[in-house]
Amino acid sequence: MDIYIPKIRLVAEYLVQNNFAELFVKIAASTAHHGLQPTNENELPTTVLALATCLFQNYSDQCPLLCQEFGRTGGVECVVQIVSTLKSPECEFEDDELLEGAFNCALGVLHNCIRLCVENRSRYRRADAVKILGGLRKGDISDVNLLLILAYIVDEEESETLAKSEGCVRMLIELLKEAVSRDDHFGFTENESYYSATELLDGLNHLAINDAIKAEIAKHGGMHCIIRMLQPDFSEEEHVVATQALWNLSFLDSIKHTSEVQATLPTLQSLATSESQPIREASSYAVWEIQDNQRTVEHPNYDDHPPSYQETVEAHAQSGPSGHVMISYQWDSQDRVTAIRDKLIQTGYKVWMDVDKMRGDILDAMADAVEKSDVILICMTERYKDSTSCRSEAKYASKKNKHIVPLLLEADYDPDGWLGILLGTKLFYKFCSDDEMTKKHGRTLQRTRQSWTSRINITISSS
Incomplete structure (x- = not known):
């Protein structure tokens, strides 16, 4: 092999x-x-x-x-x-x-x-x-390939309908149980098709964009499989998908507070010092969610660390309020978000934006950026809502009672799921097209810290 x-x-x-x-x-x-x-x-x-x-x-x-x-x-x-x-x-x-x-x-x-x-x-x-x-679909084990494809492309509503009406979560977990129990880590169907533990769990993790599906995974014994895949006899690739799945499922209180998940903390803390960046990131965030956003993970020093939070802020510092505007976004929207950032900097604001896909101490940098911000712009797209890292950022911003201004970057997306709940009745501003980007949006971000002596007015225009 x-x-x-x-x-x-x-x-x-x-x-x-x-x-x-x-x-x-x-x-x-x-x-x-x-x-x-x-x-x-x-x-x-x-x-x-x-x-x-x-x-x-x-x-x-x-x-x-x-x-x-x-x-x-x-x-x-x-x-x-x-x-x-x-x-x-x-x-x-x-x-x-x-x-x-x-x-x-x-x-x-x-x-x-x-x-x-x-x-x-x-x-x-x-x-x-x-x-x-x-x-x-026929509703039997022959559907596994179809299910694994659908898991990546369904939206949240389709995910719940698919999983709950036809028991596909149970079917995939039964195969995953077989895979993690075998030396080769493959599960076999009756028609002699075979699927690796990595393929099965990655599919389940994508299907779990809906919190109801997270509960279904736990109900049918999926947590035992995920925790088993954290052990040393599994490969780095398997560790990556297992830590990512545990991070995703830990958004659900009924999962992260179980003794089974709490017992994984020493293993996850060990994996958080891995030389593998994906394992390091996912395990750090999993610990972060399981411990209710306590910053307790110690990171070793790596050459690939990004500039520190302070250096990032200083690089973009302009005259104006003492705090900064943090931009929370999903990587696919970077071009449009960068244009928004540049307009803000030209207007005189300090802006924090992860432009380098930070590695190593990404969790600490994100937490610092949220804690030291006065305003957080949430750039909403469907991919943002489906992203575990974006959910962690937005959830932490809400927990810290930060002033959130939602920007809609996708014309046909209506904020749903956890993102819709988090935003509640907040008004959002459309930045879906170049035309909307060039119009002036005289919107007010209320001061959120006592050090602000006046309100700040975000104007994004071509001027």
């Missing part, structure tokens, strides 16, 4: 360099023109498509860049349509085994290209994948 995986990655990188994703889309389009049924006159294009899909499935498994290119070139839309066509009544393959093999390969491609590149999510939704794939 140690030799095999690097070879797969090398081939996958070769496929990227030679535009295989674009070639695949052309093959799929050509096949669609001839029809998918393997009759004598179009048997060749159908066979080529089957081989290309199988090849893509095998090599996309180890190459996020290949998955990214697949999304960019329109491959997601192509394969969603292929899946739909293969299961349509009009598609009459004489060989049922060939049909099922082609279907499973296509699902494998769709799973890899969302699991390794979540940026493709919008493409799945535009292709109506939730409705198409959800409509193919």
Whole structure:
């Protein structure tokens, strides 16, 4: 395995360099023109498509860049349509085994290209994948691949409907229990499909964007599996997904206050000193949530630490109020948020914004930024609401009674879930387009510390 995986990655990188994703889309389009049924006159294009899909499935498994290119070139839309066509009544393959093999390969491609590149999510939704794939479910163990794809692309309401109506959480956890109990950490279905503990838990973690699903995971024994995956006999990759899942689930009081979770604190505190940045971050935040935001984790010194909080503030300091404006946002919105930050700095405000995806002491820097801010701008998008780190920031800001000003950056998003509850009846201001960015927003941020002698007026304009 140690030799095999690097070879797969090398081939996958070769496929990227030679535009295989674009070639695949052309093959799929050509096949669609001839029809998918393997009759004598179009048997060749159908066979080529089957081989290309199988090849893509095998090599996309180890190459996020290949998955990214697949999304960019329109491959997601192509394969969603292929899946739909293969299961349509009009598609009459004489060989049922060939049909099922082609279907499973296509699902494998769709799973890899969302699991390794979540940026493709919008493409799945535009292709109506939730409705198409959800409509193919049978409600049994054969649905695992479908469930794992849907877990990444459903919204909060769809997540709860999917999980509660058909028991998919229980199904995935039963497979996860088998996987963590085996030496190879794989769970096997009755039809001989197999899934790693990492794939299963990562899917469950994405499904748990809804707090009701977090409770379902605990109810069916998922916490035991997650805690088991924190142990030394599991890999670094497994530690990453386990600590991220524990962090996510710890937002629910009924989970984090259990003796089972509280007993994980020594293990998590040890993992918080890991040389792996993802493990270090997720375990630190998990401890932070389990201990109700107590800053008790000691971080070692690493060369990759970002500038300290004080250096960051001083770099952006301008004349004006003594406190600063903190901007809380999800990384995908950085371009628009940077424009907002620059306007504020030009107006004379001190601004704190994580522009370098801070590592190492990210938790301490975030807590300092919240505590020493006078105003916090929450830049709302659906991805913000789904982000565990954004939820930690917003929750801590609310706990510290900071003055929060919500900015809506996504026109078709209506704040829901925990974010909707946190905001309550607050008015929010739209910054969804360049036109809205260039208009003057004369909004008032009330002073939140005694050191402020006057109200500050945020004006974001092109002036």
